[in-house]
Amino acid sequence: GQQVMQIPQYQHVQEGEDFTTYCNSSTTLSNIQWYKQRPGGHPVFLIQLVKSGEVKKQKRLTFQFGEAKKNSSLHITATQTTDVGTYFCAGGNAGGTSYGKLTFGQGTILTVHP
Amino acid sequence: NAGVTQTPKFQVLKTGQSMTLQCAQDMNHNSMYWYRQDPGMGLRLIYYSASEGTTDKGEVPNGYNVSRLNKREFSLRLESAAPSQTSVYFCASSERWGYTFGSGTRLTVV
Numbered sequence: 001g002q003q004v005m006q007i008p009q010y011q012h013v014q015e016g017e018d019f020t021t022y023c024n025s026s027t028t029l030s031n032i033q034w035y036k037q038r039p040g041g042h043p044v045f046l047i048q049l050v051k052s053g054e055v056k057k058q059k060r061l062t063f064q065f066g067e068a069k070k071n072s073s074l075h076i077t078a079t080q081t082t083d084v085g086t087y088f089c090a091g092g093n094a095g096g097t098s099y100g101k102l103t104f105g106q107g108t109i110l111t112v113h114p
Numbered sequence: 115n116a117g118v119t120q121t122p123k124f125q126v127l128k129t130g131q132s133m134t135l136q137c138a139q140d141m142n143h144n145s146m147y148w149y150r151q152d153p154g155m156g157l158r159l160i161y162y163s164a165s166e167g168t169t170d171k172g173e174v175p176n177g178y179n180v181s182r183l184n185k186r187e188f189s190l191r192l193e194s195a196a197p198s199q200t201s202v203y204f205c206a207s208s209e210r211w212g213y214t215f216g217s218g219t220r221l222t223v224v
Contacts, residue, residue, distance in 0.1 A: 106156040
């Protein structure tokens with residue numbers, strides 16, 4: 001079945017440093033979505049990327065979808081303590097019959113030291 | 115607008131007991147999902163319902179059953195709880211993209 005791998009598993013940064021998490025799929029994806037989960041909370045949808053090579057920005061967050069639609073990245077510029085949490089990527093299976101079903105990566109846990 | 119509501123928020127079960135986790139959404143979404151979250155494992159799909167009247171197995175369905183009661187409600191049942199089912203359970207709904215998650219049920223099986 002489809003597998004989505006995410007690295008690194010943990011990332012510790014000093015406030016103000018940049019942060020990047022990477023997501024790789026074993027199969028071509030129809031779309032990639034990113035979610036943030038604060039400690040003790042539930043995942044919250046951040047963004048969806050659909051097109052090959054697509055780049056989207058949300059303030060200090062930059063999301064990229066690879067040309068082959070098999071990988072993606074999330075980059076945070078100048079981290080703040082409010083960025084603390086687990087970031088998940090989730091891929092939709094291209095050509096699959098299960099519309100809307102996502103496979104989640106293991107997540108990257110980000111801690112930010114003030 | 116409540117979004118996705120899950121009950122209960124916390125539960126402790128003894129091995130062999132049964133229980134049903136409830137989930138309801140008020141966004142008129144067609145698709146609903148049950149995931150479990152374990153440390154280092156991410157979110158793993160248990161069952162999903164693409165639309166009212168249909169349900170399908172996900173990645174880890176063993177030991178669980180589901181019911182799509184109507185468009186709003188999607189319940190998850192553990193018939194005979196096992197310690198391996200200790201986890202955080204999330205219900206989610208979606209229309210075309212972007213899941214909305216409930217706040218989760220923290221289940222401990224002793």
